[in-house]
Amino acid sequence: MGGSGISGDIIKIILSDEVKVPIWVNKGYSIPSFVDRGTLCFAVSYSGDTEETLSCFDQAVRLGCPIISIASGGMLESAAQKHGMPLIKIPGGIQPRSALGYLTLPILIALQKSDIIANKMEDIEETIKLLKDKAKKLSLSRPCEQNGAKGLSLKLFGRIPVVYGSDGPTAVAALRWKCQFNENAKIPAFWHVFPELNHNETVGWELLENITENFYLILLRDEGEPERIKRRIEITRSLIEDHFGDVVEVWAEGKSKLTRTFSIIYFGDFVSAYLAVLNGVDPTPVHRITLLKKKLAESS
Amino acid sequence: MGGSGISGDIIKIILSDEVKVPIWVNKGYSIPSFVDRGTLCFAVSYSGDTEETLSCFDQAVRLGCPIISIASGGMLESAAQKHGMPLIKIPGGIQPRSALGYLTLPILIALQKSDIIANKMEDIEETIKLLKDKAKKLSLSRPCEQNGAKGLSLKLFGRIPVVYGSDGPTAVAALRWKCQFNENAKIPAFWHVFPELNHNETVGWELLENITENFYLILLRDEGEPERIKRRIEITRSLIEDHFGDVVEVWAEGKSKLTRTFSIIYFGDFVSAYLAVLNGVDPTPVHRITLLKKKLAESS
Structure with a gap:
Protein backbone atom coordinates (compact mmCIF):
# COMPACT_ATOMS: atom_id res chain seq x y z
CA MET A 1 0.00 0.00 0.00
CA GLY A 2 0.99 3.63 -0.51
CA GLY A 3 4.67 4.49 -0.20
CA SER A 4 5.54 0.83 0.40
CA GLY A 5 3.36 -0.51 -2.39
CA ILE A 6 4.93 1.61 -5.08
CA SER A 7 8.08 -0.53 -4.78
CA GLY A 8 5.97 -3.29 -6.36
CA ASP A 9 4.92 -1.00 -9.19
CA ILE A 10 8.57 -0.15 -9.86
CA ILE A 11 9.66 -3.80 -9.86
CA LYS A 12 6.81 -4.65 -12.22
CA ILE A 13 8.02 -2.06 -14.73
CA ILE A 14 11.76 -2.73 -14.33
CA LEU A 15 11.29 -6.47 -14.89
CA SER A 16 8.45 -6.33 -17.43
CA ASP A 17 10.63 -7.58 -20.31
CA GLU A 18 12.66 -10.03 -18.26
CA VAL A 19 10.40 -12.12 -16.06
CA LYS A 20 8.22 -14.72 -17.73
CA VAL A 21 5.53 -14.86 -15.05
CA PRO A 22 2.96 -12.17 -14.18
CA ILE A 23 4.14 -9.69 -11.53
CA TRP A 24 0.98 -8.76 -9.66
CA VAL A 25 1.04 -5.73 -7.37
CA ASN A 26 -1.61 -6.38 -4.76
CA LYS A 27 -3.08 -3.36 -3.00
CA GLY A 28 -5.85 -4.38 -0.65
CA TYR A 29 -6.88 -6.78 2.11
CA SER A 30 -7.14 -9.96 0.01
CA ILE A 31 -4.79 -11.90 -2.18
CA PRO A 32 -6.02 -12.94 -5.63
CA SER A 33 -7.63 -16.34 -6.12
CA PHE A 34 -4.82 -17.62 -8.36
CA VAL A 35 -2.24 -17.50 -5.57
CA ASP A 36 -1.06 -20.94 -4.44
CA ARG A 37 2.04 -22.56 -2.92
CA GLY A 38 3.81 -22.00 -6.25
CA THR A 39 3.48 -18.22 -5.93
CA LEU A 40 6.45 -16.26 -4.61
CA CYS A 41 5.10 -13.45 -2.43
CA PHE A 42 6.80 -10.28 -1.24
CA ALA A 43 5.12 -8.63 1.76
CA VAL A 44 6.30 -5.02 1.80
CA SER A 45 5.34 -2.66 4.60
CA TYR A 46 7.77 -0.05 5.82
CA SER A 47 6.28 0.15 9.32
CA GLY A 48 5.47 -3.54 9.33
CA ASP A 49 2.04 -2.63 10.72
CA THR A 50 0.01 -1.98 7.56
CA GLU A 51 -3.18 -3.93 8.19
CA GLU A 52 -3.83 -4.75 4.52
CA THR A 53 -0.33 -6.23 4.15
CA LEU A 54 -0.66 -8.24 7.39
CA SER A 55 -4.00 -9.60 6.21
CA CYS A 56 -2.45 -10.72 2.88
CA PHE A 57 0.55 -12.21 4.71
CA ASP A 58 -1.81 -14.38 6.79
CA GLN A 59 -3.70 -15.58 3.73
CA ALA A 60 -0.47 -16.42 1.90
CA VAL A 61 0.84 -18.35 4.93
CA ARG A 62 -2.34 -20.42 5.05
CA LEU A 63 -1.86 -21.29 1.36
CA GLY A 64 1.72 -22.38 1.99
CA CYS A 65 3.32 -19.70 -0.21
CA PRO A 66 6.99 -18.77 0.17
CA ILE A 67 6.95 -15.18 1.48
CA ILE A 68 9.83 -12.72 1.67
CA SER A 69 8.97 -9.79 3.95
CA ILE A 70 10.48 -6.33 3.85
CA ALA A 71 9.87 -4.13 6.89
CA SER A 72 11.63 -1.99 9.48
CA GLY A 73 9.97 -4.02 12.24
CA GLY A 74 6.38 -4.10 13.49
CA MET A 75 3.93 -6.98 13.36
CA LEU A 76 5.21 -8.12 9.98
CA GLU A 77 8.61 -8.80 11.55
CA SER A 78 6.97 -10.85 14.31
CA ALA A 79 4.74 -12.71 11.84
CA ALA A 80 7.70 -13.58 9.60
CA GLN A 95 8.63 8.06 6.39
CA PRO A 96 7.80 5.05 4.16
CA ARG A 97 7.93 7.30 1.09
CA SER A 98 11.49 8.34 2.00
CA ALA A 99 12.52 4.69 2.15
CA LEU A 100 11.86 3.93 -1.53
CA GLY A 101 15.36 2.60 -2.14
CA TYR A 102 15.24 0.37 0.93
CA LEU A 103 11.82 -0.93 -0.12
CA THR A 104 12.65 -1.61 -3.76
CA LEU A 105 16.25 -2.78 -4.07
CA PRO A 106 15.97 -5.77 -1.67
CA ILE A 107 13.29 -7.23 -3.96
CA LEU A 108 15.64 -6.95 -6.95
CA ILE A 124 21.98 -0.17 -9.13
CA GLU A 125 25.40 1.47 -9.19
CA GLU A 126 24.41 3.69 -12.12
CA THR A 127 21.31 4.73 -10.19
CA ILE A 128 23.12 5.56 -6.96
CA LYS A 129 25.74 7.59 -8.83
CA LEU A 130 23.14 9.56 -10.77
CA LEU A 131 21.02 10.26 -7.67
CA LYS A 132 24.06 11.47 -5.73
CA LEU A 138 18.71 20.01 -6.46
CA SER A 139 19.98 20.84 -2.97
CA LEU A 140 18.46 23.55 -0.78
CA SER A 141 21.60 25.70 -1.07
CA ARG A 142 21.25 26.04 -4.83
CA PRO A 143 19.27 29.08 -5.99
CA CYS A 144 16.17 28.73 -8.16
CA GLU A 145 17.89 29.64 -11.42
CA GLN A 146 20.25 26.67 -11.03
CA ASN A 147 17.79 24.32 -9.39
CA GLY A 148 15.11 22.82 -11.63
CA ALA A 149 13.09 21.41 -8.74
CA LYS A 150 12.89 24.76 -6.95
CA GLY A 151 11.99 26.46 -10.22
CA LEU A 152 9.15 24.03 -10.93
CA SER A 153 7.82 24.20 -7.37
CA LEU A 154 7.49 27.98 -7.73
CA LYS A 155 5.47 27.54 -10.90
CA LEU A 156 3.24 24.94 -9.24
CA PHE A 157 2.49 27.07 -6.20
CA GLY A 158 -1.26 27.46 -5.78
CA ARG A 159 -2.03 25.06 -8.59
CA ILE A 160 -3.19 21.45 -8.94
CA PRO A 161 -0.66 19.25 -10.77
CA VAL A 162 -1.82 16.72 -13.37
CA VAL A 163 1.03 14.32 -14.14
CA TYR A 164 1.10 12.19 -17.30
CA GLY A 165 3.49 9.32 -17.93
CA SER A 166 3.48 6.50 -20.43
CA ASP A 167 3.91 2.71 -20.37
CA GLY A 168 7.28 2.17 -18.70
CA PRO A 169 9.41 4.20 -16.23
CA THR A 170 7.36 7.39 -16.54
CA ALA A 171 4.09 5.59 -15.69
CA VAL A 172 5.19 4.61 -12.21
CA ALA A 173 6.94 7.98 -11.84
CA ALA A 174 3.64 9.76 -12.60
CA LEU A 175 1.96 7.77 -9.84
CA ARG A 176 4.79 8.60 -7.44
CA TRP A 177 4.70 12.33 -8.29
CA LYS A 178 0.95 12.35 -7.64
CA CYS A 179 1.38 10.67 -4.25
CA GLN A 180 4.30 12.92 -3.26
CA PHE A 181 2.26 16.04 -4.04
CA ASN A 182 -0.50 14.59 -1.85
CA GLU A 183 1.71 13.53 1.05
CA ASN A 184 4.52 16.09 1.06
CA ALA A 185 2.82 19.23 -0.27
CA LYS A 186 -0.67 18.31 1.06
CA ILE A 187 -2.37 19.25 -2.18
CA PRO A 188 -4.60 17.34 -4.61
CA ALA A 189 -2.84 15.93 -7.67
CA PHE A 190 -3.82 13.52 -10.43
CA TRP A 191 -2.08 11.21 -12.84
CA HIS A 192 -2.77 9.16 -15.94
CA VAL A 193 -0.87 7.21 -18.57
CA PHE A 194 -0.46 7.25 -22.35
CA PRO A 195 -1.88 5.70 -24.51
CA GLU A 196 -4.92 4.94 -22.33
CA LEU A 197 -5.58 8.59 -21.47
CA ASN A 198 -6.12 9.30 -25.17
CA HIS A 199 -9.25 7.18 -24.98
CA ASN A 200 -11.01 9.16 -22.27
CA GLU A 201 -9.29 11.93 -20.28
CA THR A 202 -8.17 13.81 -23.40
CA VAL A 203 -11.84 14.63 -24.09
CA GLY A 204 -12.31 15.88 -20.55
CA TRP A 205 -10.20 19.01 -21.04
CA GLU A 206 -12.89 20.81 -22.99
CA LEU A 207 -15.13 22.49 -20.46
CA LEU A 208 -14.67 23.98 -16.95
CA GLU A 209 -11.65 25.96 -18.09
CA ASN A 210 -12.38 28.42 -15.30
CA ILE A 211 -11.33 25.67 -12.87
CA THR A 212 -8.61 23.96 -14.92
CA GLU A 213 -6.74 27.22 -15.52
CA ASN A 214 -5.60 26.53 -11.94
CA PHE A 215 -4.19 23.17 -13.04
CA TYR A 216 -0.65 22.56 -14.23
CA LEU A 217 0.19 19.79 -16.69
CA ILE A 218 3.44 17.88 -16.14
CA LEU A 219 4.51 15.54 -18.94
CA LEU A 220 7.06 12.96 -17.81
CA ARG A 221 9.17 11.98 -20.78
CA ASP A 222 11.67 9.24 -21.52
CA GLU A 223 13.89 8.89 -24.57
CA GLY A 224 12.99 5.21 -24.54
CA GLU A 225 9.36 6.01 -25.47
CA PRO A 226 8.27 4.21 -28.65
CA GLU A 227 7.75 6.55 -31.64
CA ARG A 228 3.98 6.07 -31.54
CA ILE A 229 3.88 7.25 -27.92
CA LYS A 230 6.10 10.26 -28.65
CA ARG A 231 3.71 11.25 -31.42
CA ARG A 232 0.68 10.77 -29.14
CA ILE A 233 2.22 12.98 -26.48
CA GLU A 234 3.00 15.75 -28.99
CA ILE A 235 -0.49 15.70 -30.53
CA THR A 236 -2.22 15.51 -27.16
CA ARG A 237 -0.21 18.41 -25.84
CA SER A 238 -1.22 20.55 -28.80
CA LEU A 239 -4.89 19.63 -28.27
CA ILE A 240 -5.16 20.26 -24.53
CA GLU A 241 -2.44 22.65 -23.41
CA ASP A 242 -4.64 25.74 -23.64
CA HIS A 243 -6.84 24.31 -20.90
CA PHE A 244 -4.05 24.38 -18.34
CA GLY A 245 -2.43 27.28 -16.57
CA ASP A 246 0.87 25.96 -17.91
CA VAL A 247 2.63 22.80 -19.19
CA VAL A 248 6.11 21.49 -18.52
CA GLU A 249 8.06 18.43 -19.68
CA VAL A 250 10.44 16.60 -17.35
CA TRP A 251 12.79 14.04 -18.90
CA ALA A 252 14.20 10.84 -17.39
CA ILE A 289 -3.25 9.11 7.73
CA THR A 290 -2.19 8.96 11.39
CA LEU A 291 -5.67 10.05 12.50
CA LEU A 292 -7.36 7.59 10.17
CA LYS A 293 -5.23 4.73 11.49
CA LYS A 294 -6.06 5.76 15.06
CA LYS A 295 -9.79 5.82 14.34
CA LEU A 296 -9.55 2.48 12.53
CA ALA A 297 -7.71 0.98 15.48
CA GLU A 298 -10.45 2.19 17.84
CA SER A 299 -13.07 0.35 15.80
CA SER A 300 -11.24 -2.95 15.43
CA MET B 1 -8.37 0.53 -24.52
CA GLY B 2 -10.96 3.07 -23.35
CA GLY B 3 -14.62 2.11 -23.65
CA SER B 4 -13.66 -1.32 -25.03
CA GLY B 5 -10.96 -2.00 -22.46
CA ILE B 6 -13.21 -1.49 -19.49
CA SER B 7 -14.95 -4.77 -20.38
CA GLY B 8 -11.71 -6.43 -19.28
CA ASP B 9 -11.74 -4.55 -15.98
CA ILE B 10 -15.31 -5.70 -15.36
CA ILE B 11 -14.51 -9.34 -16.16
CA LYS B 12 -11.48 -9.20 -13.86
CA ILE B 13 -13.65 -8.07 -10.96
CA ILE B 14 -16.63 -10.34 -11.67
CA LEU B 15 -14.41 -13.43 -11.87
CA SER B 16 -11.85 -12.48 -9.22
CA ASP B 17 -13.02 -15.18 -6.77
CA GLU B 18 -13.72 -17.82 -9.37
CA VAL B 19 -10.85 -18.09 -11.82
CA LYS B 20 -7.59 -19.59 -10.61
CA VAL B 21 -5.33 -17.85 -13.13
CA PRO B 22 -4.42 -14.16 -13.30
CA ILE B 23 -6.77 -12.07 -15.43
CA TRP B 24 -4.56 -9.39 -16.92
CA VAL B 25 -6.18 -6.36 -18.53
CA ASN B 26 -3.68 -5.11 -21.08
CA LYS B 27 -3.92 -1.47 -22.11
CA GLY B 28 -1.12 -0.52 -24.47
CA TYR B 29 0.77 -1.54 -27.61
CA SER B 30 2.64 -4.55 -26.19
CA ILE B 31 1.63 -7.78 -24.55
CA PRO B 32 3.37 -8.78 -21.32
CA SER B 33 6.44 -11.01 -21.46
CA PHE B 34 4.71 -13.91 -19.68
CA VAL B 35 2.24 -14.47 -22.52
CA ASP B 36 2.80 -17.75 -24.39
CA ARG B 37 0.77 -20.30 -26.35
CA GLY B 38 -0.87 -21.34 -23.10
CA THR B 39 -2.41 -17.90 -22.61
CA LEU B 40 -6.02 -17.38 -23.66
CA CYS B 41 -6.30 -13.88 -25.14
CA PHE B 42 -9.36 -11.75 -25.76
CA ALA B 43 -8.84 -8.93 -28.27
CA VAL B 44 -11.60 -6.41 -27.63
CA SER B 45 -12.03 -3.36 -29.84
CA TYR B 46 -15.48 -2.04 -30.63
CA SER B 47 -14.45 -0.45 -33.92
CA GLY B 48 -11.97 -3.21 -34.65
CA ASP B 49 -9.49 -0.51 -35.66
CA THR B 50 -7.84 0.38 -32.32
CA GLU B 51 -4.13 0.37 -33.15
CA GLU B 52 -3.00 -0.76 -29.71
CA THR B 53 -5.33 -3.79 -29.83
CA LEU B 54 -4.25 -4.68 -33.38
CA SER B 55 -0.61 -4.48 -32.32
CA CYS B 56 -1.24 -6.85 -29.39
CA PHE B 57 -3.26 -9.19 -31.63
CA ASP B 58 -0.28 -9.50 -33.99
CA GLN B 59 2.13 -10.23 -31.15
CA ALA B 60 -0.21 -12.87 -29.69
CA VAL B 61 -0.61 -14.53 -33.10
CA ARG B 62 3.16 -14.77 -33.47
CA LEU B 63 3.38 -16.50 -30.09
CA GLY B 64 0.71 -19.01 -31.12
CA CYS B 65 -1.85 -17.92 -28.49
CA PRO B 66 -5.52 -18.80 -28.88
CA ILE B 67 -7.29 -15.44 -29.43
CA ILE B 68 -11.00 -14.69 -29.26
CA SER B 69 -11.77 -11.31 -30.84
CA ILE B 70 -14.75 -9.10 -30.13
CA ALA B 71 -15.43 -6.31 -32.61
CA SER B 72 -18.11 -4.79 -34.79
CA GLY B 73 -15.85 -5.19 -37.85
CA GLY B 74 -12.74 -3.28 -38.92
CA MET B 75 -9.21 -4.59 -39.22
CA LEU B 76 -9.59 -6.86 -36.21
CA GLU B 77 -12.32 -8.77 -38.06
CA SER B 78 -10.05 -9.16 -41.10
CA ALA B 79 -7.09 -10.17 -38.94
CA ALA B 80 -9.14 -12.80 -37.08
CA GLN B 95 -20.13 4.58 -29.58
CA PRO B 96 -17.84 1.96 -27.95
CA ARG B 97 -18.89 3.18 -24.51
CA SER B 98 -22.55 2.57 -25.37
CA ALA B 99 -21.72 -1.01 -26.31
CA LEU B 100 -20.58 -2.10 -22.85
CA GLY B 101 -23.00 -5.04 -22.69
CA TYR B 102 -21.96 -6.25 -26.15
CA LEU B 103 -18.29 -5.95 -25.21
CA THR B 104 -18.50 -7.66 -21.82
CA LEU B 105 -21.09 -10.45 -21.94
CA PRO B 106 -19.52 -12.36 -24.89
CA ILE B 107 -16.36 -12.82 -22.80
CA LEU B 108 -18.40 -14.30 -19.95
CA ILE B 124 -27.07 -11.99 -16.78
CA GLU B 125 -30.87 -12.24 -16.56
CA GLU B 126 -30.91 -10.48 -13.20
CA THR B 127 -28.78 -7.70 -14.70
CA ILE B 128 -30.93 -7.21 -17.79
CA LYS B 129 -34.12 -7.11 -15.69
CA LEU B 130 -32.68 -4.57 -13.26
CA LEU B 131 -31.31 -2.32 -16.01
CA LYS B 132 -34.66 -2.36 -17.82
CA LEU B 138 -34.02 7.34 -15.10
CA SER B 139 -35.72 8.15 -18.42
CA LEU B 140 -35.79 11.63 -19.93
CA SER B 141 -39.55 11.90 -19.40
CA ARG B 142 -39.23 11.60 -15.61
CA PRO B 143 -38.91 14.89 -13.75
CA CYS B 144 -35.91 15.64 -11.53
CA GLU B 145 -37.68 14.93 -8.25
CA GLN B 146 -38.34 11.34 -9.36
CA ASN B 147 -35.14 10.86 -11.31
CA GLY B 148 -31.95 10.41 -9.28
CA ALA B 149 -29.65 10.76 -12.28
CA LYS B 150 -31.17 14.06 -13.35
CA GLY B 151 -31.03 15.29 -9.77
CA LEU B 152 -27.34 14.43 -9.41
CA SER B 153 -26.43 15.95 -12.78
CA LEU B 154 -27.95 19.26 -11.65
CA LYS B 155 -25.80 19.20 -8.52
CA LEU B 156 -22.68 18.40 -10.56
CA PHE B 157 -23.21 21.20 -13.05
CA GLY B 158 -20.11 23.42 -13.20
CA ARG B 159 -18.16 21.14 -10.88
CA ILE B 160 -15.38 18.54 -11.23
CA PRO B 161 -16.44 15.08 -10.02
CA VAL B 162 -14.09 12.95 -7.93
CA VAL B 163 -15.39 9.38 -7.81
CA TYR B 164 -14.28 6.88 -5.17
CA GLY B 165 -14.97 3.16 -5.27
CA SER B 166 -13.45 0.24 -3.39
CA ASP B 167 -12.00 -3.17 -4.25
CA GLY B 168 -14.80 -4.91 -6.18
CA PRO B 169 -17.77 -3.71 -8.26
CA THR B 170 -17.50 -0.06 -7.21
CA ALA B 171 -13.80 0.16 -8.24
CA VAL B 172 -14.49 -0.50 -11.90
CA ALA B 173 -17.66 1.61 -11.66
CA ALA B 174 -15.60 4.56 -10.39
CA LEU B 175 -13.30 4.22 -13.41
CA ARG B 176 -16.31 4.06 -15.72
CA TRP B 177 -17.97 7.13 -14.12
CA LYS B 178 -14.72 9.08 -14.57
CA CYS B 179 -14.49 8.12 -18.24
CA GLN B 180 -18.17 8.84 -18.90
CA PHE B 181 -17.83 12.32 -17.39
CA ASN B 182 -14.83 12.86 -19.70
CA GLU B 183 -16.40 11.48 -22.85
CA ASN B 184 -20.09 12.33 -22.49
CA ALA B 185 -20.05 15.55 -20.47
CA LYS B 186 -16.61 16.70 -21.79
CA ILE B 187 -15.40 17.65 -18.32
CA PRO B 188 -12.40 16.59 -16.22
CA ALA B 189 -13.12 13.93 -13.62
CA PHE B 190 -10.95 11.79 -11.35
CA TRP B 191 -11.23 8.47 -9.56
CA HIS B 192 -9.49 6.43 -6.91
CA VAL B 193 -10.09 3.32 -4.85
CA PHE B 194 -10.25 2.37 -1.16
CA PRO B 195 -8.19 1.30 0.72
CA GLU B 196 -5.25 2.55 -1.41
CA LEU B 197 -6.48 6.15 -1.48
CA ASN B 198 -6.15 6.25 2.31
CA HIS B 199 -2.40 5.99 1.85
CA ASN B 200 -1.96 9.08 -0.29
CA GLU B 201 -4.89 11.01 -1.76
CA THR B 202 -6.60 11.46 1.61
CA VAL B 203 -3.75 13.78 2.65
CA GLY B 204 -4.13 15.78 -0.56
CA TRP B 205 -7.44 17.35 0.45
CA GLU B 206 -5.84 19.77 2.88
CA LEU B 207 -4.82 22.81 0.86
CA LEU B 208 -6.11 24.57 -2.27
CA GLU B 209 -9.66 24.58 -0.92
CA ASN B 210 -10.35 27.61 -3.10
CA ILE B 211 -10.07 25.25 -6.08
CA THR B 212 -11.52 22.07 -4.58
CA GLU B 213 -14.69 23.83 -3.43
CA ASN B 214 -15.54 23.42 -7.13
CA PHE B 215 -15.11 19.66 -6.81
CA TYR B 216 -17.87 17.21 -5.96
CA LEU B 217 -17.13 13.93 -4.17
CA ILE B 218 -19.10 10.86 -5.26
CA LEU B 219 -18.76 7.77 -3.06
CA LEU B 220 -19.83 4.59 -4.83
CA ARG B 221 -21.06 2.13 -2.23
CA ASP B 222 -21.89 -1.56 -2.20
CA GLU B 223 -23.51 -3.55 0.58
CA GLY B 224 -20.94 -6.25 -0.15
CA GLU B 225 -18.11 -4.02 1.11
CA PRO B 226 -16.11 -5.68 3.91
CA GLU B 227 -16.64 -4.06 7.34
CA ARG B 228 -13.12 -2.61 7.34
CA ILE B 229 -13.77 -0.84 4.04
CA LYS B 230 -17.13 0.51 5.27
CA ARG B 231 -15.37 1.95 8.29
CA ARG B 232 -12.59 3.45 6.15
CA ILE B 233 -15.14 5.14 3.91
CA GLU B 234 -17.02 6.63 6.88
CA ILE B 235 -13.86 7.94 8.56
CA THR B 236 -12.43 9.29 5.31
CA ARG B 237 -15.66 11.06 4.50
CA SER B 238 -15.63 12.77 7.89
CA LEU B 239 -12.00 13.86 7.37
CA ILE B 240 -12.26 15.29 3.87
CA GLU B 241 -15.85 16.26 3.12
CA ASP B 242 -15.40 19.91 4.08
CA HIS B 243 -12.93 20.30 1.24
CA PHE B 244 -15.53 19.55 -1.40
CA GLY B 245 -18.43 21.59 -2.66
CA ASP B 246 -20.61 18.62 -1.77
CA VAL B 247 -20.58 14.84 -1.23
CA VAL B 248 -23.06 12.17 -2.33
CA GLU B 249 -23.23 8.39 -1.92
CA VAL B 250 -24.57 6.18 -4.69
CA TRP B 251 -25.32 2.54 -3.86
CA ALA B 252 -25.10 -0.55 -6.05
CA ILE B 289 -10.31 11.44 -30.05
CA THR B 290 -11.36 11.56 -33.71
CA LEU B 291 -8.90 14.39 -34.39
CA LEU B 292 -6.11 12.62 -32.51
CA LYS B 293 -6.66 9.43 -34.53
CA LYS B 294 -6.62 11.45 -37.75
CA LYS B 295 -3.34 13.11 -36.85
CA LEU B 296 -1.85 9.78 -35.75
CA ALA B 297 -2.90 8.22 -39.07
CA GLU B 298 -1.20 11.06 -40.96
CA SER B 299 2.07 10.34 -39.19
CA SER B 300 2.10 6.58 -39.60
Missing part, protein backbone atom coordinates in the same frame (compact mmCIF):
# COMPACT_ATOMS: atom_id res chain seq x y z
CA GLN A 81 9.67 -14.84 12.62
CA LYS A 82 6.72 -16.84 13.94
CA HIS A 83 6.33 -18.66 10.62
CA GLY A 84 10.07 -19.05 9.97
CA MET A 85 9.87 -16.93 6.84
CA PRO A 86 12.71 -14.64 5.71
CA LEU A 87 12.58 -10.98 6.65
CA ILE A 88 14.72 -8.25 5.11
CA LYS A 89 14.90 -5.74 7.91
CA ILE A 90 15.46 -2.17 6.75
CA PRO A 91 16.34 0.91 8.82
CA GLY A 92 13.42 2.47 10.71
CA GLY A 93 12.52 5.97 11.79
CA ILE A 94 11.79 7.66 8.47
CA ILE A 109 18.54 -8.41 -5.01
CA ALA A 110 16.46 -11.29 -3.62
CA LEU A 111 15.32 -12.17 -7.15
CA GLN A 112 18.88 -11.88 -8.43
CA LYS A 113 20.27 -14.13 -5.67
CA SER A 114 17.59 -16.69 -6.52
CA ASP A 115 18.70 -16.59 -10.19
CA ILE A 116 15.23 -15.46 -11.25
CA ILE A 117 16.62 -12.32 -12.87
CA ALA A 118 20.00 -11.24 -14.27
CA ASN A 119 22.51 -9.40 -12.12
CA LYS A 120 21.34 -5.84 -11.50
CA MET A 121 24.40 -4.45 -9.69
CA GLU A 122 25.50 -2.35 -12.66
CA ASP A 123 22.07 -0.71 -12.88
CA ASP A 133 24.85 13.95 -8.52
CA LYS A 134 21.22 14.98 -8.69
CA ALA A 135 21.03 15.53 -4.94
CA LYS A 136 23.74 18.16 -5.26
CA LYS A 137 22.06 19.89 -8.21
CA GLU A 253 17.97 10.44 -17.28
CA GLY A 254 20.28 7.45 -17.32
CA LYS A 255 20.83 4.26 -19.28
CA SER A 256 19.10 1.46 -17.40
CA LYS A 257 15.35 1.32 -16.77
CA LEU A 258 16.07 1.37 -13.04
CA THR A 259 18.07 4.59 -13.29
CA ARG A 260 15.57 6.27 -15.60
CA THR A 261 12.75 5.39 -13.23
CA PHE A 262 14.51 6.62 -10.11
CA SER A 263 15.94 9.75 -11.79
CA ILE A 264 12.53 11.10 -12.65
CA ILE A 265 11.01 10.00 -9.34
CA TYR A 266 13.80 11.72 -7.43
CA PHE A 267 13.32 15.02 -9.22
CA GLY A 268 9.62 14.93 -8.34
CA ASP A 269 10.43 14.18 -4.70
CA PHE A 270 12.40 17.42 -4.50
CA VAL A 271 9.70 19.40 -6.31
CA SER A 272 7.05 18.19 -3.84
CA ALA A 273 9.24 18.96 -0.83
CA TYR A 274 9.98 22.51 -2.05
CA LEU A 275 6.29 22.97 -2.76
CA ALA A 276 5.54 21.97 0.85
CA VAL A 277 7.89 24.71 2.02
CA LEU A 278 6.16 27.24 -0.24
CA ASN A 279 2.82 26.04 1.12
CA GLY A 280 4.09 26.63 4.65
CA VAL A 281 3.59 23.00 5.65
CA ASP A 282 6.02 20.43 7.00
CA PRO A 283 6.46 17.77 4.29
CA THR A 284 7.09 14.97 6.76
CA PRO A 285 4.01 14.30 8.93
CA VAL A 286 0.80 13.00 7.34
CA HIS A 287 -1.67 13.83 10.12
CA ARG A 288 -4.73 12.58 8.25
CA GLN B 81 -10.43 -14.21 -40.37
CA LYS B 82 -6.95 -14.24 -41.93
CA HIS B 83 -5.55 -16.26 -39.04
CA GLY B 84 -8.61 -18.54 -38.68
CA MET B 85 -9.30 -17.25 -35.16
CA PRO B 86 -12.82 -16.90 -33.75
CA LEU B 87 -14.51 -13.48 -33.90
CA ILE B 88 -17.61 -12.52 -31.96
CA LYS B 89 -19.13 -9.89 -34.20
CA ILE B 90 -21.26 -7.35 -32.38
CA PRO B 91 -23.62 -4.70 -33.81
CA GLY B 92 -21.90 -1.58 -35.19
CA GLY B 93 -22.86 2.05 -35.50
CA ILE B 94 -22.82 3.16 -31.85
CA ILE B 109 -20.35 -16.55 -22.30
CA ALA B 110 -17.22 -17.72 -24.13
CA LEU B 111 -15.60 -18.66 -20.79
CA GLN B 112 -18.80 -20.38 -19.68
CA LYS B 113 -19.10 -22.39 -22.90
CA SER B 114 -15.48 -23.47 -22.46
CA ASP B 115 -16.32 -24.68 -18.92
CA ILE B 116 -13.76 -22.26 -17.47
CA ILE B 117 -16.38 -20.57 -15.31
CA ALA B 118 -19.78 -21.55 -13.91
CA ASN B 119 -22.97 -20.74 -15.78
CA LYS B 120 -23.69 -17.02 -15.58
CA MET B 121 -27.13 -16.94 -17.23
CA GLU B 122 -28.96 -16.28 -13.96
CA ASP B 123 -26.71 -13.27 -13.22
CA ASP B 133 -36.40 -1.19 -14.64
CA LYS B 134 -33.70 1.41 -14.07
CA ALA B 135 -33.98 2.72 -17.64
CA LYS B 136 -37.62 3.60 -16.92
CA LYS B 137 -36.83 5.26 -13.60
CA GLU B 253 -28.23 -2.67 -6.44
CA GLY B 254 -28.81 -6.34 -7.12
CA LYS B 255 -27.67 -9.72 -5.89
CA SER B 256 -24.90 -10.91 -8.21
CA LYS B 257 -21.58 -9.11 -8.64
CA LEU B 258 -22.42 -8.65 -12.33
CA THR B 259 -25.70 -6.91 -11.53
CA ARG B 260 -24.22 -4.74 -8.79
CA THR B 261 -21.43 -3.66 -11.14
CA PHE B 262 -23.74 -2.83 -14.03
CA SER B 263 -26.40 -1.18 -11.83
CA ILE B 264 -24.01 1.45 -10.53
CA ILE B 265 -22.33 1.91 -13.92
CA TYR B 266 -25.70 2.40 -15.58
CA PHE B 267 -26.76 5.09 -13.13
CA GLY B 268 -23.52 6.98 -13.82
CA ASP B 269 -24.06 6.68 -17.56
CA PHE B 270 -27.36 8.54 -17.20
CA VAL B 271 -25.85 11.16 -14.89
CA SER B 272 -23.08 11.91 -17.41
CA ALA B 273 -25.52 12.13 -20.31
CA TYR B 274 -27.81 14.55 -18.44
CA LEU B 275 -24.75 16.57 -17.46
CA ALA B 276 -23.80 16.82 -21.15
CA VAL B 277 -27.24 18.27 -21.85
CA LEU B 278 -26.83 20.79 -19.04
CA ASN B 279 -23.38 21.66 -20.45
CA GLY B 280 -24.97 22.26 -23.85
CA VAL B 281 -22.84 19.59 -25.52
CA ASP B 282 -23.81 16.51 -27.49
CA PRO B 283 -22.76 13.49 -25.39
CA THR B 284 -22.12 11.29 -28.44
CA PRO B 285 -19.22 12.64 -30.53
CA VAL B 286 -15.70 12.75 -29.09
CA HIS B 287 -14.09 15.21 -31.50
CA ARG B 288 -10.72 15.22 -29.79
